[in-house]
Amino acid sequence: MTRYVFMFDEHPNPSKEILGGKGYGLAVMSKIGLPVPYGFTITTETCKYGKDLPEDVVKQIDEHLIKLEKSSGKKFGDPENPLLVSVRSGAAVSMPGMMDTVLNLGLNDDTRAGLAKKTNNPRFAADSYRRFMQMFGNVVMEIEHDKFEKELNTIKNKHGKKLDTDLTTEELDEVIVAYRALIQKERGEFPTDPKKQLRMAIDAVFSSWMNPRAIAYRKLNDIRGLIGTAVNVQMMVFGNTGETSGTGVGFTRNPSTGENVAYGEYLLNAQGEDVVAGIRTPHPISVMEKELPDTYKQLMDVFHKLEEHFKDMQDLEFTVEEGKLFMLQCRSGKRTAAAAVRIAVEMVKEGLITKEDAIMRIEPNSVTQLLFPQLDAEDKKKFEVLAKGLPASPGAAIGKLAFTAEEVKERVSAGEKDVLLCREETCPDDIEGMNLAKGIVTARGGMTSHAAVVARGMGKCCVCGCGDLHIDAATKTISVGSKKFGPSDFFTLDGSTGQVYAGKVQVKDAEVSGNFETILNWANEFKRLGVRTNAETERDAKKAREFGAEGIGLARTEHMFFQGTRIRAVREMILSENVQGREVALAKLLPLQKGDFKDLFTVNEGLPVNIRLLDPPLHEFLPQTPAEMEEMSKEMGVSVEKIKVLCTNMHETNPMLGFRGCRLGVVYPEISRMQVRAIMEAACEVVESRADFNFKGVEIMIPVLAHMEEMKMLRELAVGVANKVLEEHKLTIERVPYTVGVMMELPRACIRADDIAQYADFFSFGTNDLTQTTLGYSRDDAGKFIPLYLEKGIYEKDPFQVLDQNGVGELIKMSVTKGRTTKPNLKCGICGEHGGEPSSVEFCHRVGLNYVSCSPFRVPVARIAAAQAAIKEKRAAK
CATH class of the missing domain: 3.30.1490.20 (ATP-grasp fold, A domain)
Known part of the structure; x- marks a missing residue:
């Protein structure tokens, strides 16, 4: 049986x-x-x-x-x-x-009388009976809790009593009669058996x-x-028998800070729900040492014994009956990230756990709490949540509302410091405004939308897909129901919860302790996966290196095109009708790109840098407004009508699958030649700047590639330009090492990985686009149906947030196997948003990738996740 x-x-x-x-x-x-x-x-x-x-x-x-x-x-x-x-x-x-x-x-009436007689405490018996009737009536008979509270408060008010504990036995009898009548009215007879x-x-x-x-x-x-x-x-056991009884909840360590002191609350003459319900204000557990010293000492002994047994901070419930301690529950206590890190490190030092145990105790995603400023939890309670979207990038941001990137730039240039960018959705053209804004909120877009991806890379607070906000850039207003807000109004964004508040909630700076660095150093001892960052600015690269990034896994050159006035040269290049015109414009861009690359190489001395050639469709860079077209016509010396025609001709029906990536290099090889030259000249110049400069190598990455012939053609172009630059500088490939590889983001490339590997030195899986092209979902539009898919169990997780291991993952696995069949030492990594998601990192470890790359503020997450993957594998093998 x-x-x-x-x-x-x-x-x-x-x-x-x-x-x-x-x-x-x-x-x-x-x-x-x-x-x-x-x-x-x-x-x-x-x-x-x-x-x-x-x-x-x-x-x-x-x-x-x-x-x-x-x-x-x-x-x-x-x-x-x-x-x-x-x-x-x-x-x-x-x-x-x-x-x-x-x-x-x-x-029931009989056992209540017996309890009163046995304990010689009729008030305690009456109090226990009314508690039982209330709880049973609510939980089992499904009568609203408030109805019982109303009856209780009526009798307390009748007798001028403030607290439940002030009621006499006779007054409690009145409560019992009132409860019995309520139950009879709502559900019939109260069961007495x-x-x-x-x-x-x-x-x-x-x-x-x-x-x-x-x-x-x-x-x-x-x-x-x-x-x-x-x-x-x-x-x-009863905590409500008098002043030598009580109940409480305790933690063996402080769950907020991790300090190794007993933490909790308790109440004399109470049962458990009194502490939870907030009807009475409980005392700190330290007060118990004065009121019940012997019991307190016994409780501290229990705390110590449980930590010794479970090797972890414990959350406990206890009752004291007439001075005698009883334990009702113990479990691993929930804690903040700061507390988790401190407890793990200190328990290693105390000899309770190993370094491996400490790393496995940390929830990787939680450590982002330690990296971003946060809203003050107490001050938040004073504000009403105005709207809620997706927590796209953690942290807190407070500022006045601006409705275009240009407006942000103008207001910041005029001396305004705290400005939020509010958009229906962002595009690459908004990059400068996004960079200058304190935070970003959009009405549309998901967790891997443009706003989300860029904000995370910048370490900037962002709330996406906030559908309750009706953002009207034309009138510079945001409407939420009947409320309207404009440029002079402050909003507060909570990027950790997706909540939006009207007004200014106080912000607390995040505190990163030495314990956090200790955990990350221990993680490095165990992990096999390298952890790089996605960054294209000196600031982001520095921040990522502070967080332990081992180089750059993706520098998106198109992001650099929007800085300062260089967008004009980009537009001139795109709208030129012949090679000569394009080369004139590209000549203006070359020194600017070279300067960017030198910054990246300098910050990442001793580390590899992966630079992706131009990826997005060219129309994204074109002027959108009549004023921009007018300005462009003056600069190029052509009519506005011609500019309009050129822009119209560049329009694409489905740009995500259109004229972009390696196709630009095939059709306009001069673009790729300029970029490769800028990369290699930057590399040569930093090497020449100092004899001992430790140049670890640059990886030139060709995007959106599907065919071996594309790879062969563009590799020949890149190698030709690179070698020519080395020759001009009288440097060797040993002093300025470079490789040429591919961003794997199309299914055909994965299927033909063995062919492509003939001409590729590395594979870097762009899992954002590989997910789109494999599933046939646009990441910017999938938010319309993905929540329903999750609800119906079609997917367990949003595939744009957590790698679809059974689909996209199989393509990656197959590519690695086929690629290394051709080239056994082929370097493989991923550079999509999944590179900082723990379960996706574990997958990358399992299939033998060399590294993952993620936004700077996800680097510590990936380091811990990579260490946990290695430890799990080791333990599973035992």
């Missing part, structure tokens, strides 16, 4: 999967000799039956109830010496407050697994694969 029920000390191999988190903690505490009120756990497997428990399960519950009676010396339902129990949920993963609990179960109460409570707790808040919690926290909750039936 299958065992569905176990006493706390009975299961031979307790686990969270079988007993749930709460049952597991009770089992462990019981086995190591801590003071735990006895009881039993109905396993998570039973949850599948809901309210229709099989007879053998009911029989096992009855048998274990008898064992509990024998252990306690009390009898369930006995009016002379009643056993009361709590019925509590407990899934394998902690879901605090999401599922249901019932305390003081087993009370303790066995029936128990069965109803167990059914209710199992049913709470599928209540809306529990479902929402699992969805928000990405909790998957659990079979249900367990139910724990435990002998009641």
